[in-house]
Amino acid sequence: MRIFADRLADQLSKQLHSCYLLFGNEPLLLQESRQAIQHAAKQQGFEERHRFAIDASFDWHQVYDCCQALSLFSSRQLIELELPESGVNAAIAKELVSIAEMLHPDILLVLVGTKLTKAQESAKWFKTLHAHGCWVNCLAPDLQRLPQFVQTRCRALGLKPDAEAVQMLAQWHEGNLFALAQSLEKLVLLYPDGELNMVRLEQSLSRHNHFTAFHWVDALLAGKGNRAQRILRQLEAEGVEVVILVRTIQKELTQLLQMQQQAQRSSIAQVFDSYRIWQNKRPLYSAAMQRLSIHRLQSLMQLLAQTEILTKTQYDQPSWPLLHQLSVELCLPQVKL
Structure with missing residues (x-):
């Protein structure tokens, strides 16, 4: 299964997979996705959480021990693996395939990494883990998807922007979703009725868009x-x-x-x-x-x-x-x- 990050909450309310693959270039979506999985896992009895940052000198026995150290009295465990920015090399790929074979109902694995390449999507380690769970796309929404993204977040907060306000929020916060989240929280406090229009936005917000060469x-x-x-x-x-x-x-x-x-x-x-x-x-x-x-x-x-x-x-x-x-x-x- 592959979903966008803004659909993760709906998916978690229906089913908790044994593995989640969070990949993308948007820090806010990666952070919120992790938090949503942690919250859902805790409700399902995953009391222990282990977080590992993978690098060239990482001792994989730490992860193996978590997977194997279970008994009748052990709590269910959430294991988070943060992949290096340089990506997955052959050694890491081999270990990930081994970890996939050790997954069972008392282990929930979350893999976190940057934007995937086509080669990585086709790699054995990714296909093996993907078969066990859900791939969550945490890429920043492009200009076409951004207005809908803004609308969805507004609705979740009880805000009711008109069409022009949605477009302005999208333009002012393109490439800076952390600023968008902060702006929407500010608007909730400023306007309890939730109504948003151009005048209100211009009075209360400034531009926070961030562009790159790309x-x-x-x-x-x-x-x-x-x-x-x-x-x-x-x-x-x-x-x-x-x-x-x-x-x-x-x-x-x-x-x-x-x-x-x-x-x-x-x-x-x-x-x-x-x-x-x-x-x-x-x-x-x-x-x-x-x-x-x-x-x-x-x-x-x-x-x-x-x-x-x-x-x-x-x-x-x-x-x-x-x-x-x-x-x-x-x-x-x-x-x-």
Whole structure:
């Protein structure tokens, strides 16, 4: 079973699996998911909780002892394993498969890690553990899912935002769900009637959105010029290094150019498979490839090179204007001849 983190409470109310796999890049969702599982487990008699952080020197016998040290008088145990940010290597994978074979009704295993790769999803250790339980997607909701995410959290707190308020809350807190949770708690105290509109939000809240270079890249690929410029202005205001953005978009432009060249002799599906483009990213790359010809991509690469040279040689001259120009040109629609 695979579910999004905001559906975990409903799932736990129906059934407690023997294993939960919490993977994602959103700290709030990871934290709340752990707490929800802990609460449900305690109600089911899992009185003991053991938490281990896995690293290269970890002694796995600690986990084996927890799994085996049971008797008629032992309490049920919740075991949490935090995987390293670098991911699961061959040694860790072998131990996880062994742990999966030791699971029984008095053990509840929770595995916590960062965003999964396609290779990890296909790995034996993941498939083995997934067969025993539930995979909880703790990725930050994208811009399309965020309004619904906001609406769900508001409803749980008794807040009744109108459509414009939902959109504003989503825009102001994109990439910063901890701030969203705090803002909603504040609004509950400020407005006991729960009614939320634009005026009330503007009077009581400030912007807390947080963007990364990857938000900017996604906007550029999709051709959303206004959004790309808004993100870029905030990154500039936050003091993000131009060279970081240059390196990030350089990788994307280089790959797009190679994909366009391959698309001249292969189908678009074959190109996506060749470059291992995730399904949820394919619409973005498809939009970019329809909009950006090989000639345009080569011109954009030249503009990017100018930006990099300016950044590294002319310290008294800002390179942000060139980056904004690049951002605009990347989003321009295809010119019909």
